[in-house]
Amino acid sequence: MTIDLTGASPGDVLMLLVHGDTGLDNDPGEFGALPVVIDG
Numbered sequence: 467m468t469i470d471l472t473g474a475s476p477g478d479v480l481m482l483l484v485h486g487d488t489g490l491d492n493d494p495g496e497f498g499a500l501p502v503v504i505d506g
Contacts, residue, residue: 476506 474480479501486496 471504474504476504478504480504 469482471480480503482500482502484496484498484500488495
C-alpha cells in the first residue's frame, strides 16, 4: 500500500487508522491509531 502525502505541509499532524479482523461474537477486532507529524 502507498499513501500519497504530497498535499501535506511540514508540521501537519495526520492520523493513520488501521483495523484488523473481527474476533469472536461481539468482539470488534483489532484497531490501532498512529499519529504522524510531517517533517520538513
